[in-house]
Amino acid sequence: MRKNIIIILVGLIIGVVFIPYTITLILALVTALLLEGLVNWFEKKFRLSRVNSVILAFISYILILIGIGYQLLKITIEQITSLSENTPTLVQDFYLSTLLPIIRQMYQYLETLPSEVVLSVENTIENSVNSLDSFLQTLFSSAFSLITAIPGFLIEFLIYLIALFLITLELPNLKQKLSQYLTIETKTRVSLVTNKLTSAGIGFIKAQIILSALTFMLAFVGLAVLGVSNKVLISLLIVIVDILPILGTGSVLVPWGIVAILQGDNFLGIGLIILFVVITVIRRTIEPKVYSTNLGISPLASLISLYIGFKLLGFIGLFAGPAVVIVFDTLRKANILKMNFKI
Template sequence: MFLKNNKVKMLGIIILTVLGVYIGLEYVLPLFAPFIIAYLVAAALSPVVKFLNRKIKLPKLLGAILSLSLLSSLVGFILYNICDILLTQVVALLKNFPIYLSVLTGYVDNLCTGCDKFLGIKLGTVQNFIYTNFDGVLVIIKNKIMPVITTRSINLLIGMVGFVGILLIMLVSILLLIKDDEQYREGVRNSVFYKDIHVITSKLSHMGIAYLKTQGIMLLLISLVCTIAMFLIRNKYALLVGVGIGVVDAFPILGSGMILLPWAVINLFQKDIYSAAIILTAYVGCQLLRQTVEPRLFGNRIGIKPVYTMMAMYVGVKVFGFLGFLLGPVGLVMIITIIKEARNRIDGSKLQEVTSENHE
């Protein structure tokens, strides 16, 4: 009976935990995300501020302003240069798009002619079929998709204005958190729920940071490998393509092979052995990084199998959209942490009951 009650209790805890994590990520997190980010930045800058206060007696508020200004300048400088290169390559791509479209049209015509000959039908049949349907697609894009893009552009502009306001709130929050960090910490420690929450948040912090750190490192490494490969084959949009492949590789269903393998095959058909070899080498390098570096950084540290992480990313994308590839695994970490802690407490209470019965 005792074991049966424990199973029912654990089932209830699992259901409530999954439901609570979903509600938290879907509805609560967007409300508090700016302040969570502000807390993380403040925690990172706090040692620097304390060092300045201890060594040169610089007031905490001034130290916070100085360190935050230096960090913002550094991040802004890096982002500016990266965005400048990416925008330059995007503009060049758009200018040359008609040329690439013409080349693509030539490939399609050759493919259609080959299909006509293979099927033994009149030349131009497949080509007419594709172009007729393509005209319909253009009509749909003009009448339905373009108005939506225009509307979204206006919403994006409004969103950018709102983002500036949120950024200002974050900056002020960072300064206030650093200035009175001891008071905030003391207030949290005196809370009635501090011990219960701290047990979970400390483990969750370790696991969550490990995951985010892993994904950031993997995105950087794979983007770097692909960018180097693009430079070696003298691609004009090396950084743009490399970063794009790195982002695509972060999704569990897609992966870098979705882009690199067809690209290599096309180069082989064009008898460009050098480019095909470089691209295949980049693909193998990406796979080796995923198979060796990622488990060491993430899976082995927190005991979660990579396949479960991929499942969580897939479910996260389905439930939360684009950000789900981050929120999914974070939600999995939260669920596992809370359930493990609940199970330990249930086992602990069971042990205490057995011990008391033996004493009696």
């Protein structure tokens, strides 16, 4: 018994150490497990061999990726082209209507202030400009790093596709070889845990898609009401920023609203801030219900796990909190964790 526990612990430690280096293969394995249902459907529906069913499922998956990627790229290019045509005018309008009056007003005030105060203000402005310059340099450096990372990403993606095809093809053999080392009781528990976690993983992806779609629709409708151009691109940007760590819809809508108010467009500025509040309230209200429906946990457990996870780990906790609850519930149902006690 002790020997088995040591072997399991060593295996877990090795797995944790090598996870960063095998993430591509892990993603391929997870995708293969998700495609297994489609492969089985092809086998039963058209009475095909395993190889032909895997080929059909693999091609279908590739076509779906190409279709989604093409549409996203097409929409993004169209919106960026439209935005680039309007950017010079937007910058010029912002300078003439907002920055120039503020600068002139500052000079009028500075003339009436002591020289020490003027020097302090000049230093503050200089430090702000330097900070902005550093931020832009970092931004450009990040963009350059992103561009240079594309070849590496393509190589990783190619490896992912090859691994996905081979793993999908060999999945029954892998399951059979693994089952040789498991007792009947352990097989039952592993099957229960695997099915539960797979269902939860699919449910989590569905929940994220639902929440992102809701954010996109709310942003699109709100921007349309406010008469904003490039609604599709900006709505996509809001969705992407909302998913990223630390950032959120407020990092786009609130600064934009403040700038609009400074430019004298109170309708747009206040409307953007109201839109931010509406998106935040609606999303946070239905988020526990969406998670509970798709992850198979109660709304209360979902809400508590989201709240505690966010408080402890920030953005990552929004994912880790429900994941811990799902794993705990799965292990309890598999009788791996026994909670048969009374106080």
